[in-house]
Amino acid sequence: MKKNIYLAIFTFISVASQAQLTLTKAFNDPIYGDQFNRKEFDSVGVVPKSTGTNQLWNFSAYPQNANVLNTTFTTVSTAPNGANYIGATIVEMDGAGANSYYKSTASTYELVGAENTSLSYNYTNTAMGWAWPTAYGYTNTDTYSGSAATSSSVTGTAIGSNTVNASGTGTLILPGGITFNNVLQLTIRNTFTLNYASSTFVLNINAVDYDYFAGAQKLPIFTVSYSSVTGSSSSSSAKIRVNNLALTGLNDHNFDAAFAIFPNPAKDHFSIKLSNPSQLTCNIEIINSIGQKVQLIKLGSDAEISGNINIADFATGIYTVKTTLGSRISCRKLVVE
Incomplete structure (x- = not known):
């Protein structure tokens, strides 16, 4: 459950020029058939995640482990429960029951809900990830709410707050030594509460993602994710993932x-x-x-x-x-x- 309890709101970028990275709907809005395949790496010492301009984020010594995460963006009707997520325009599926439903408008990108084999949450008041366009210095906080359910049909509520900051620019060095300049860092902080069966089972989730974007890649090239769960159950996790497309040619390195x-x-x-x-x-x-x-x-x-x-x-x-x-x-x- 702790692997899927928090489904991050992914963010996407484009390059307006070498001096300014900007998220735009035309370039970064995911479309049907887009794939997001990531490899997982282990940390070495303190994880670099400083904010501000002209930063250096060096992950060159981080070793790869055996974990991978592969997802595909497709039509909402493809998902068995897609009809339950009113307003969703696209779904991101991992093929193993974990699905995230999004709504893209002319000006915003929003999370409508998410599900896995243990839990689901469906927002009547959606969680806005960001507004188009977005560049360094952007910040937005949005509250959201809706229903929650477990696989055993216990129902409840989901209430939370999501803050997105375009928090840094600089140079990113990936595992293996591949270097990207003119990188944009986004920090995404998500706090929400799942309240089941009239408060007999309550989960408080705090999560933060540091997403890094560069070049002509639609999706983040690198993500550091932390999450913690307290309440009726407790757990914590930390994951470091690299977009496979950013690793194209890594075997040459x-x-x-x-x-x-x-x-x-x-x-x-x-x-x-x-x-x-x-x-x-x-x-x-x-x-x-x-x-x-x-x-x-x-x-x-x-x-x-x-x-x-x-x-x-x-x-x-x-x-x-x-x-x-x-x-x-x-x-x-x-x-x-």
């Missing part, structure tokens, strides 16, 4: 398929093995959980590189093994016991 570290978890040492047919110079950096480089190993330029790395003096915890092969970078998570 990294070499995950040819790179292995083992054992993992490790105690006193771990081994590495990778193919290097171009005989490029290989270096390894080991980075701790607060982003500090704790070891640098130079491995030469052999066609087949292998080595045994001593970590007997390392404190237990999670580290990132950042391997550079020429201009290419690969990051793996290492657990030290």
Whole structure:
């Protein structure tokens, strides 16, 4: 339930010029058939999310995990419960029962409701995400309300507030070292309460997304999401996701398929093995959980590189093994016991 309890209001951008990124209906309004496919990454130390102009958001050392999220925008009638969401013009579906229903007008983009296999909420007073057009400095707060229901037919109310700020501009470095300049950051804060069965079961949800946009991509290229649930049940989550389209060509920048570290978890040492047919110079950096480089190993330029790395003096915890092969970078998570 905690995975789907909060469905973020996605925001979209276009590039009016190199000096100003602007959300416009003509470019950023999703259409039927649009896909939003994301890969998930693990954090390394403090997550950069500063606001203001001329910022640097560096996620280059973040390792990828096995989680993915793939959604498709399609007609409301495609969803089994689509007719229940009055006014919705498009639905975003993940194929596994989690659907978000949106209403796009000439001037706004709004959330009509959402559902998953555990919960649903349907807003008679919709949640406005933003107004067209939107650029740095934009801010809007909107309250919304409607009904809620569980999969076991327990009903209640959903009441909340959503604030969107175009909060930053700067340079974004993705995992693997891909750099985007002229990036726009949007901060989306959502607070809402689900009240079921006359207050016998109440959930208070607080969530914040930091969305980053660049270039000609319709959807966010990078998102950091936090959510917490209190009340009759409690949970928290943090997710870092990268738009697959922003990673086009990433395999040219990294070499995950040819790179292995083992054992993992490790105690006193771990081994590495990778193919290097171009005989490029290989270096390894080991980075701790607060982003500090704790070891640098130079491995030469052999066609087949292998080595045994001593970590007997390392404190237990999670580290990132950042391997550079020429201009290419690969990051793996290492657990030290």
